[in-house]
Amino acid sequence: xVIWDHIGMWVAAVLTIAIFSLLYRDNPFYxxxxxxxxxxxxxxxxxxxxxxxxxxxxxxxxxxxxxxxxLPGGILGLLILLRLxxxxxxxxxxxxxxxxxxxxxxxxPSVIQERILIQxxxxxxxxxxxxxxxxFLGAIIVLIGVISILIYFYFxxxxxxxxxxxxxxxITFLMIGFGASFGYTVMGRVSLLIGRxxxxxxxxxxxxxxx
Amino acid sequence: MTTEARPSxxxxxxxxRPLHDWLANVDRRVIFIAVAVATALPLIFPLNLxxxxxxxxxxxxxxxxxxxxxxxxxxxxxxxxDLMAELDPMSIATLRHAFxxxxxxxxxxxxxxxxxxxxxxxxxxxxxxGKTHGTDYVFLxxxxxxxxxxxxxxxxxxxxxxxxxxxxxxxxxxxxxxxxRYAEVELLATVTGSALAEYWVIFAGxxxxxxxIAGNTAIQAVLIYPYFQTGQLSGxxxxxxxAAEYEKLIGTEGAGLRGMDAQSMAHLLIVCxxxxxxxxxxxxxxxxxxxxxxQDGGAKREQGDGVKR
Numbered sequence: 234x235v236i237w238d239h240i241g242m243w244v245a246a247v248l249t250i251a252i253f254s255l256l257y258r259d260n261p262f263y264x265x266x267x268x269x270x271x272x273x274x275x276x277x278x279x280x281x282x283x284x285x286x287x288x289x290x291x292x293x294x295x296x297x298x299x300x301x302x303x304l305p306g307g308i309l310g311l312l313i314l315l316r317l318x319x320x321x322x323x324x325x326x327x328x329x330x331x332x333x334x335x336x337x338x339x340x341x342p343s344v345i346q347e348r349i350l351i352q353x354x355x356x357x358x359x360x361x362x363x364x365x366x367x368x369f370l371g372a373i374i375v376l377i378g379v380i381s382i383l384i385y386f387y388f389x390x391x392x393x394x395x396x397x398x399x400x401x402x403x404i405t406f407l408m409i410g411f412g413a414s415f416g417y418t419v420m421g422r423v424s425l426l427i428g429r430x431x432x433x434x435x436x437x438x439x440x441x442x443x444x
Numbered sequence: 445m446t447t448e449a450r451p452s453x454x455x456x457x458x459x460x461r462p463l464h465d466w467l468a469n470v471d472r473r474v475i476f477i478a479v480a481v482a483t484a485l486p487l488i489f490p491l492n493l494x495x496x497x498x499x500x501x502x503x504x505x506x507x508x509x510x511x512x513x514x515x516x517x518x519x520x521x522x523x524x525x526d527l528m529a530e531l532d533p534m535s536i537a538t539l540r541h542a543f544x545x546x547x548x549x550x551x552x553x554x555x556x557x558x559x560x561x562x563x564x565x566x567x568x569x570x571x572x573x574g575k576t577h578g579t580d581y582v583f584l585x586x587x588x589x590x591x592x593x594x595x596x597x598x599x600x601x602x603x604x605x606x607x608x609x610x611x612x613x614x615x616x617x618x619x620x621x622x623x624x625r626y627a628e629v630e631l632l633a634t635v636t637g638s639a640l641a642e643y644w645v646i647f648a649g650x651x652x653x654x655x656x657i658a659g660n661t662a663i664q665a666v667l668i669y670p671y672f673q674t675g676q677l678s679g680x681x682x683x684x685x686x687a688a689e690y691e692k693l694i695g696t697e698g699a700g701l702r703g704m705d706a707q708s709m710a711h712l713l714i715v716c717x718x719x720x721x722x723x724x725x726x727x728x729x730x731x732x733x734x735x736x737x738x739q740d741g742g743a744k745r746e747q748g749d750g751v752k753r
Contacts, residue, residue: 256476281556286588294606339595340646347650347676348642355674375673414666417683421530421662423483423710424684427703428529430484435702 242440249429378406464731467724475717482713486705493708495701500672501689504679507631507657508538513546515630516623518597520644521565522636524557527661533687533700534635534659535565541694543573548619549581550601550629554590554640559583559609578612582619585609590640594647598626598654626652635659641668645676659686 251266291307294300312328315321356379358372384396385403392400511517519538523531542549553562566583575581584605587593596604601624602614614620623629632654634644641658648654655678660668662683671677681690684707687700 257473278556281586282588285556285586289607290588336591340591343646343650347646351674351676352670355670410666414663417662417666419711419714420683420685420707423479423707423714424530424662424703425527426479426483426710427487427684427706428699430480430487430706431529431699431703434484434487 239440239444242437246433246437249433253429377402382406462731464724464727467720468728470720478713478717479710482709483706486709487702490702491705491709493705495685495688495692495704497689497693498682498686500669500680500682501686501693502679503672504657504659504681504686505541505690505693507655507678508541508545508547508633511542511545511547511630514548516548516550516619516628517542518629518632519549519551520632520634520636520640521551521553521558521562522555522634522638522640523561523661524555525561527637528561529699530661530684530687531635531637531659532561532565533684533698533703534681534690535561536569536698537687537691537694537696537700538633538635538659539565539569540572540696543569543575543580544694548579548623550584550619550623551581552584552593552605553586554593556586559586563609577610579618582617583609584614590643591647594644595651598648598652600624626654630655632656633658637661637664639664639667641677641680642671645671649676 248266248269251262254260255263291303291310295303295307309328309331313325316325356372356376358369358376361369364372381399381403383403385392385400385407387396387400390396508517519535519542521535539549549566551562551566553559562583566581569575570577570581577583584601585608587605593604602620605614607613608617626632626648632644632648634641634656636658637660641656641660641664644654644656644658649656656676657679658668658677659681660683662685665680665682665686668677668680668682672680681687684700684703687698688704689700691698691700
């Protein structure tokens, strides 16, 4: 490891502890670390987006390689910047309209196919005997869950009688779903804490030993 | 300066704090310290708790295992430094598995914050297995607009990425001469903390029939299960637990396996806090009801005394 790596690790350790200090209460060390993160991130992203989009994808192909097909796209991109003036902001709508139309055109059919039609197929249970019994049972539960939740979100009739009882089943499925989601969220947050602790208790001492 | 006398610790007049009140008002800093201790101790003193492999992690492993030496695989670092703790173990384990089987890797990222992570992990794992950039693997870098990138890669990877991350023209990279579109690539693996796994399914899987596996953060895993159930995803890993299961399957110990003891202890503690919080809630409700009954009874007695007089 070179000396700059060691310095980097120590800066990271100090900043980690500064961010953790918020758990006790708000303080200047936390504020300094937070502002540093926001400032560095903003600078990094502006430069990165500008280089990746304007230089690499537009300026180099057009001005160095003579790919003039990219010019209309570049002009549309420039039109969006006209939003900065109140007098000319209406012109930017043409660029946005083009972008929305193109995005919708290639996204809507694919989303309908992959997110709706294939997912609907996935709720149809297979024939008994063609799959293991636990997979069949799982498919039946998925079907009951989908139907009951859809009925819960059907608002054109009062949720009384049979409709009310089915929507109660739907609520139960929703609650199980939210519970699973919450459990996974806790796992995700704890993982981030573990990552910082692994850095503080394992990587940092190793770096000290290698100095 | 105040001259008020401090109350004595042995002041008998001070009322004792009821249990339900204590449970309902635990200082959040006590919870933070308890979680920190429960997480830190197993990292310092490992417990080596057993880990059971899930069906989805096994499917993820099988998808790479069935590839032959020389096959090509696209690997996408779809995350940024905020998710390194959860997703780095998956990326490292996947690349170790791929390089160990002599699979050629075409790496890229859909996030501007991804190249730093990708360069570090690719460099470390490639050095472990003696792989060279250009022939055994390539890193194409970051390309803006993920949807256009995903769609155009189905036609030509070289056209989508005219140069790699190090400004070498794609036409000069030997690996890209063998594999220039999805049809020439056996598998696509994405490691992500956002909905990008779904978009790979929509654009690369739906439009081009590409086989896809995904490593996801725990939060995203819930949304990914339906795609695994329908077969749109051939396998997936969920959170640090998924990474640990996969590390166990490939037989290498990484940050995933090392972190699972801490994860289990922290979860156990959180479950205890949830149970204690619920006990406190129930006791407090009972206490309030008893108080209301006593107040109602007192009011009725007073009314009765008034009538007698």
